[in-house]
Amino acid sequence: xxxxxxxxxxxxxxxxxxxxxxxxxxxxxxxxxxxxxxxxxxxxxxxxxxxxxxxxxxxxxxxxxxxxxxxxxxxxxxxxxxxxxxxxxxxxxxxxxxxxxxxxxxxxxxxxxxxxxxxxxxxxxxxxxxxxxxxxxxxxxxxxxxxxxxxxxxxxxxxxxxxxxxxxxxxxxxxxxxxxxxxxxxxxxxxxxxxxxxxxxxxxxxxxxxxxxxxxxxxxxxxxxxxxxxxxxxxxxxx
Numbered sequence: 689x690x691x692x693x694x695x696x697x698x699x700x701x702x703x704x705x706x707x708x709x710x711x712x713x714x715x716x717x718x719x720x721x722x723x724x725x726x727x728x729x730x731x732x733x734x735x736x737x738x739x740x741x742x743x744x745x746x747x748x749x750x751x752x753x754x755x756x757x758x759x760x761x762x763x764x765x766x767x768x769x770x771x772x773x774x775x776x777x778x779x780x781x782x783x784x785x786x787x788x789x790x791x792x793x794x795x796x797x798x799x800x801x802x803x804x805x806x807x808x809x810x811x812x813x814x815x816x817x818x819x820x821x822x823x824x825x826x827x828x829x830x831x832x833x834x835x836x837x838x839x840x841x842x843x844x845x846x847x848x849x850x851x852x853x854x855x856x857x858x859x860x861x862x863x864x865x866x867x868x869x870x871x872x873x874x875x876x877x878x879x880x881x882x883x884x885x886x887x888x889x890x891x892x893x894x895x896x897x898x899x900x901x902x903x904x905x906x907x908x909x910x911x912x913x914x915x916x917x918x919x920x921x922x923x924x925x926x927x
Contacts, residue, residue: 748796748805755792759812761785790816807837811846818849823857844878851886855893864890881907881914888920901925 762774779785793809814829830850867887870876888903904920
């Protein structure tokens, strides 16, 4: 039985009991007081649970912000470099920075699993896995996010990344077929310009220059305001 339904049944039962007791208030004041105390206690418990969950999500969001600051932080300038040191730089190498960020993302997921922040942390962990060549680990995290959060604002980014991983992992032919099918749909899983740029990349990997240019050309002509339009124009080469 759903939790909400159970609460409704409990509420109805309480209303009925109060109605039957109303005619005996005077002789049952002590009992009525006990019921009132119990109801107040239940209300406080419910509020406490809401506050706990809300506070837990806020803590998770704070932890996520710190982890993102770490992974996006600039690197320390090399000794003897003429470049000024950028504010917020803490790590000498990208590997050091990624290691520190990965620990923060994993700690977040461990402490605040089930929160929105933990879900986003898993996308960053997928990015880190892919960066070091752990395609299996990255795909597992991306697939889990897509399956569990099909309406999430970041699900498009997860789908895009998953297609990229599959292209680079030798599934080009299958991905091309899927992308061609999605492009022709009225309600595709990704915006059409995103599908076309993935399709062009897949054709590039296949060595099919003609079809790749056709996909890029469609981006420039059908979606001139797309963020991919400038790069698509460059990749098409001279007319």
